[in-house]
Amino acid sequence: MTRPIILLDPHPRRAGSIFDPEQMRRLHALAEVVTEDIDGRLPAALVEAALPRISAVLGQTDLPAERIARAPHLRAVINVEGNFLPNVDAAACAAQGIEVLSVAPVFAVPVAEMALGLALDLARGITAGDRAMREGREAYGRFGCAGSVLLSRATIGLVGFGNLGRALRRLLEGFRPDILVHDPWLPASAIADEGCRACGLDELLGASDVVFLLAGATRDNPGFIDTKALARMRDGAILVLASRAAIVDFPALLAEAGRLRIATDVFPQEPVPADDPIRRSDMLLSSHRAGGIPAAFHDMGERVLDDLALILRGLPPVRLQRANLQTMALMRSTPGREGATPKPAGAA
Known part of the structure; x- marks a missing residue:
């Protein structure tokens, strides 16, 4: 039986901040992991080559509808930054039965x-x-x-x-x-x-x-x-x-x-x-440090591993937050990218 393949592309996080050595061992036991030890997003060529084979994406990889169409085995996209980002076409994922999940509950x-x-x-x-x-x-x-x-x-x-x-x-x-x-x-x-x-x-x-x-x-x-x-x-x-x-x-x-x-x-x-x-x-x-404590990242690794194991068995996830298309359309916050001073309420 062919092993499932996971694309690990966690930037701006590092894989080592999400998975401790034991958790990383468990991740590799679940599936073949495609990644590179770089400070940044995975190269587009690597992503494109992996698309036809991957079962899950861990990270904030750009996934427009055309990329999703080239990933016939994709079952889950797990955002490990915290907020759902617009670079993933969640509607296209929903149409293909692909779970779009976030680690936000750990914080x-x-x-x-x-x-x-x-x-x-x-x-x-x-x-x-x-x-x-x-x-x-x-x-x-x-x-x-x-x-x-x-x-x-x-x-x-x-x-x-x-x-x-x-x-x-x-x-x-x-x-x-x-x-x-x-x-x-x-x-x-x-x-x-x-x-x-x-x-x-x-x-x-x-x-x-x-x-x-x-x-x-x-x-x-x-x-x-x-x-x-x-x-x-x-x-x-x-x-x-x-x-x-x-x-x-x-x-x-x-x-x-x-x-x-x-x-x-x-x-x-x-x-x-x-x-x-x-x-x-x-x-x-306080310098935006309320959530990013070691216990939260350990919990993140555990939740990701738990839900990945379920998804790869054909079962629904239970520990991460599922994307809601209506809610995503209304949200505008992105960690670390809040921009300039907000306009007053009611401004366009």
């Missing part, structure tokens, strides 16, 4: 934990207290706790309730909060099933002690967290941005730093320019 828990950590830092002034002590201006006991608040039994707002929002909801259970959710893509009943209450954005922003921005960037929501939205938040409220910079009007965010306690892990331009005013702001800053 939900790591990012949720980081978001919770940032919120706790702001609530208790952890980083601010450390800096004060190093600079010799600390205050002791209750005198150092002015403005400190509890997350326990707080009203917490989640803007966006996908993989990340649901992971964070689970982490928050021990705090016994009242959780409000704004997600126009979900019915109120689905949100209620998770023990949360659906509400409009204005109500959520005005009522919450802590707001987590967890929404993906779509064609309809650039900069929707703008001056007007931020003004609805109460003085001293906590705001944590953990998803995509494109959903926030960053100049408006900068203007509210100080009145609001703000943390962000993502930025309109990455790396952030040395002279960017955000570096001098009162915000708590």
Whole structure:
């Protein structure tokens, strides 16, 4: 029996970051692996030569309809960057019964934990207290706790309730909060099933002690967290941005730093320019490192191997995220390529 063939083209990731040595051994046991140890995409000639024989693609290889037509044995395309990219014709894949999958779920828990950590830092002034002590201006006991608040039994707002929002909801259970959710893509009943209450954005922003921005960037929501939205938040409220910079009007965010306690892990331009005013702001800053921890990449390798084994046996995948054509048409975020400062909500 002919062994299945897998095209391994993970750029911008490296194969060694996705599969540890034991996982790589298991990958080679599943199939013949076609790849090259290069820092970049596989050469087009290698891809073209492999198309007639491959059963799966691991990576962000360009796969327009004409290439897909030349891959009669292709069963799965697995994006290992995180977001579905437009360089794969998902409709053509669907027409041929080819699974288009993403590893995005592996980042939900790591990012949720980081978001919770940032919120706790702001609530208790952890980083601010450390800096004060190093600079010799600390205050002791209750005198150092002015403005400190509890997350326990707080009203917490989640803007966006996908993989990340649901992971964070689970982490928050021990705090016994009242959780409000704004997600126009979900019915109120689905949100209620998770023990949360659906509400409009204005109500959520005005009522919450802590707001987590967890929404993906779509064609309809650039900069929707703008001056007007931020003004609805109460003085001293906590705001944590953990998803995509494109959903926030960053100049408006900068203007509210100080009145609001703000943390962000993502930025309109990455790396952030040395002279960017955000570096001098009162915000708590993290350099887009919430998701990329070793445990997430180990989990990525496990999920890919599990679903590949199922697919090669003719079974459906169960551990990765399946592409949805309608959702893909609406999404616009791409890791590391968010572009310039987003336009205000409603702009063309």
